Amino acid sequence: MENVVTNCLDDPDIAGIACTGRDVTARVEAQEELRRQALRDELTGLANRTLLSDRIDQALTRAARTGNSPVAVIFADLDQFKLINDSWGHAAGDRLLMQVARRLTEAARDADTVARFGGDEFVVVCEDTDQPSAQGVAEQLQKALADPFDLDGRRAYVRASMGIAVSPPHSAPDLLRFADAAMYAAKAGGPGRLQLFDMTLAEDAADRLTLGNDLRDALARDELALHFQPVVELATGVPVGLEAIARWSHPIRGQMSPQRFVEVAETGGLASALNRWALHRARRDAGLLRSLMPALPRIAVNISVRHLVDADLEADVLSAVSGDELAPHELVLEITESALMENADQTRELLERLRTRGIKTAIDDFGTGYSSLAHLNRLPVATLKIDRSFIRHITVDADSLAITASIIELARSMGLSTVAEGVETIEQLTLLQTLGCWAAQGFLWSPALAPEALAQLINRLPDRRFDVRLAETSG
Ligand code: C2E
Ligand code: CA
Ligand code: CA
Numbered sequence: 001m002e003n004v005v006t007n008c009l010d011d012p013d014i015a016g017i018a019c020t021g022r023d024v025t026a027r028v029e030a031q032e033e034l035r036r037q038a039l040r041d042e043l044t045g046l047a048n049r050t051l052l053s054d055r056i057d058q059a060l061t062r063a064a065r066t067g068n069s070p071v072a073v074i075f076a077d078l079d080q081f082k083l084i085n086d087s088w089g090h091a092a093g094d095r096l097l098m099q100v101a102r103r104l105t106e107a108a109r110d111a112d113t114v115a116r117f118g119g120d121e122f123v124v125v126c127e128d129t130d131q132p133s134a135q136g137v138a139e140q141l142q143k144a145l146a147d148p149f150d151l152d153g154r155r156a157y158v159r160a161s162m163g164i165a166v167s168p169p170h171s172a173p174d175l176l177r178f179a180d181a182a183m184y185a186a187k188a189g190g191p192g193r194l195q196l197f198d199m200t201l202a203e204d205a206a207d208r209l210t211l212g213n214d215l216r217d218a219l220a221r222d223e224l225a226l227h228f229q230p231v232v233e234l235a236t237g238v239p240v241g242l243e244a245i246a247r248w249s250h251p252i253r254g255q256m257s258p259q260r261f262v263e264v265a266e267t268g269g270l271a272s273a274l275n276r277w278a279l280h281r282a283r284r285d286a287g288l289l290r291s292l293m294p295a296l297p298r299i300a301v302n303i304s305v306r307h308l309v310d311a312d313l314e315a316d317v318l319s320a321v322s323g324d325e326l327a328p329h330e331l332v333l334e335i336t337e338s339a340l341m342e343n344a345d346q347t348r349e350l351l352e353r354l355r356t357r358g359i360k361t362a363i364d365d366f367g368t369g370y371s372s373l374a375h376l377n378r379l380p381v382a383t384l385k386i387d388r389s390f391i392r393h394i395t396v397d398a399d400s401l402a403i404t405a406s407i408i409e410l411a412r413s414m415g416l417s418t419v420a421e422g423v424e425t426i427e428q429l430t431l432l433q434t435l436g437c438w439a440a441q442g443f444l445w446s447p448a449l450a451p452e453a454l455a456q457l458i459n460r461l462p463d464r465r466f467d468v469r470l471a472e473t474s475g
Contacts, residue, residue, distance in 0.1 A: 041116040043094055044101035052115035052123055056172035059127045063167065071167040072134035074124040075179035076104070076141065076160040079191035081120035082342055084156055086375070092151045096158065099149050107144035108137065122160075123176070131166050131196060138162045138194050159192035166197075181205060212268030214250060215261055219270070219277045224248045226281050227448035228289070230458065230466070231300070231419055231441045234433050237465035239458055241332065241419070242289070243300040243441060244282050245448040246274070262304065271304040272312050278302065279320040285451050287325035292455035294464070300332040300362060305339045305347060314350055317359060328358035334385065335361060337369030344375045355380045362419065367407055377414065384411045386437070388422030395427045408435050429468065 002024045008014040039051035047055065059071045078100065085093035097120065104122055105114045113125040126137055142162065148155040163182025165175050178197040185204075186195035218224055224246050231241030248256045265274040282301045290296045301320075303313070321328040333354070340347055340363060351361050362383035367390055386407050393400040404420070411418045420432050423442030432440055445466050446457060458464055 041101075044098055044116050046101050046105070046122070047113055047115035049115070049117060052113065052117065052125070053172040053176075055113040055115070055125050056175060059125060060167060060170050060172065060175075062127065064170070069128040070130050071175070072126040072129040072131070072137070073165050073175045073179040074126070074134060074138050074141065075117070075163045075165075075176070075183040076122045076124070076138075077162075077183050077187065078120040079159045079161055079187070081158070084151075084158075086344060088151065088154065088156075092154075095151055096149055096156060100145065100158065100160075103144040104141055107140045112137070123179070129166070131164070134164045134166055135194065135196065138164055142192065142194070161187040161191065162194050164194065164196050178202070208264055208268065211261065211264045212270060215248070215264055215268070215270055216273065218248060218250075219273050222277070222281070224277065224281070225450065226278065226285055227450055228285070228299075228454045229441050229448035230297070230446050230454070231439050232445055232466045232468065233439045234429070234437060234468055237468040239297045239464070239466065240439055241298045241300055241441075242454065243302075243334070243448065244278065244285070245302065246278060247448075262302075266304050272310045272316075275303050275310065275313060276316045279316050282331070283320045283323065283326045286330065287323075288451050289455055290325070292452065293458055296330060298330050298332050298360075299326065300334050302334045302364065305335055305343055314353065317354060318357070321357075321359065329360075331359050332383070333359065333361045334364040336364045337366050340379065341369050341375060344379065348379055352380045365421075367403055381416065383417045383419055385419045385421055391420050391422045391428055391432075391440075391442075392424075394431055395425070401431070404432075404437075405435050408437050412436070433468070 002022045004020045004022075006018040006020070008016055008018050039048060039054075040046065041048045056071065056073065063069050063071050081093065081096070084096060097116075100122070101114070101116065104124065108114050108124050109126070111127055115123045115125070117123045124137065124141065126134055129137065142160060145158055145160055148157050161183055163179045163184070163186050165178035165182060167175060169175055169178065178201075181201050182195040182197035185201055186193040189195070225248075226244040227247050228242040228244055230239040231243060232238070233240045246258050246262070248258070248261055250256050262274070265271050278301050282299050286296060286299055305313070317331070317333065320326060321331055333351075335347070355361070360382040361380065362385050363379075363381050364385050365387045366384040367387045384407060386404055390400045390404050390407075394404055395401075408418050417438040420428075420437050420440040421442065423429055423432065423440045423444045425444065428442075429440065429444060446454075449457065
């Protein structure tokens with residue numbers, strides 16, 4: 001009830017106190033609903049970000065009052081949610097998120113807060129919980145996701161990568177940031193993992209920051225180099241391609257692993273700067289190589305398209321093939337399978353436009369990501385590069401052999417060529433020839449070399465062909 005009391009003593013007609021009562025249930029309910037909506041995630045009904053930081057703050061305040069019992073934050077991110085969203089549609093994705101929310105809520109303890117942080121990210125806040133118990137809770141949460149989800153009769157298996165941070169720090173943003181960093185580390189180890197935050201992760205983040213700055217300077221000053229590894233046609237021994245691989249000698253740390261600095265570039269907002277550098281350097285080196293050897297094989301440049309699609313990439317690629325050094329049909333872009341599948345829709349159109357200009361694409365590290373065949377079919381790619389991890393064990397491990405054979409078969413049925421990576425032995429070569437693989441690269445023939453050394457190597461070969469006959473006689 002809302003009561004209004006009006007003093008009408010001075011009013012000669014009334015000469016009294018007037019009370020008016022009104023039933024405002026509907027208005028209060030509407031206000032509460034608005035408040036609830038402001039603090040709740042619309043889709044799942046879980047706490048939203050605002051309520052989440054409130055809850056963490058409250059938990060930290062209570063903890064301080066009761067002698068600092070620890071507060072744990074678990075940051076969970078679904079693995080491959082994008083794939084389900086992209087292949088089965090957003091409605092299916094929404095239903096999955098609702099089911100995940102329900103299972104997480106049931107698996108968490110009554111006192112815990114379960115929140116949706118955004119997209120496919122969930123956070124659970126546990127009061128009075130030390131590291132071992134937080135790990136126990138996280139394991140329960142993962143167990144709750146183990147059974148398949150039913151999305152309109154289709155079964156989906158979903159796992160989550162989880163990061164755990166326990167106070168101190170005594171601030172909500174810091175706890176969330178630490179748990180998020182731990183989650184990223186968990187994800188890097190593969191799907192469905194748990195990772196506790198520790199200071200080495202913070203140091204790693206700081207290290208990444210300085211390395212990122214150094215890399216930015218090095219790219220601007222053109223201090224990296226490209227080395228080239230020949231790709232050899234298995235039927236003829238002809239070098240049909242040269243993969244350009246970046247080399248960076250850090251002024252203090254020395255030779256850096258590309259794995260490390262490419263990752264630094266991708267997480268530090270330098271991916272397009274690295275792409276631009278590699279494309280322009282490839283153009284310049286192509287001019288040099290052309291002057292050193294009679295026939296220039298195709299040049300394959302590794303391209304990072306992690307996360308957001310790079311608005312400059314198209315312009316950078318076209319500019320690399322705009323001069324006399326490198327023709328469009330002489331350039332191949334290598335994009336990793338996981339990056340392609342994460343951005344399938346946006347990337348497809350870009351690659352399609354580049355293909356009409358004569359520029360081809362190869363899927364790098366094929367077999368390690370989670371390609372959906374539907375996507376693969378629609379992507380304008382020419383080549384699948386079979387990941388080194390399969391080739392390494394191909395002669396001893398039946399699974400590796402079966403996977404390699406089926407990738408070659410799949411490629412054949414789709415009219416794509418196959419390149420095997422990391423061939424080191426004649427036995428591997430023989431097997432790949434038997435399977436009908438088109439080409440391969442690896443230390444069996446040559447590591448990546450500076451342009452001059454590479455041209456010298458090829459020019460010295462009889463007939464400018466690599467040796468693949470050994471395999472013919474044994475096969
Ligand atoms: P990747 O594209 O798979 O490149 C081939 C890697 O395999 C290179 O490692 C090469 O040295 C190695 N390799 C070649 N043959 C053999 C072999 O027979 N045995 C073994 N064990 N390894 C072999 P590297 O130089 O460490 O490069 C690692 C990754 O860094 C590359 O993997 C590529 O994804 C990335 N990368 C290199 N250069 C660039 C670049 O310019 N841009 C981008 N975005 N990524 C790059
Ligand atoms: Ca590559
Ligand atoms: Ca590769």
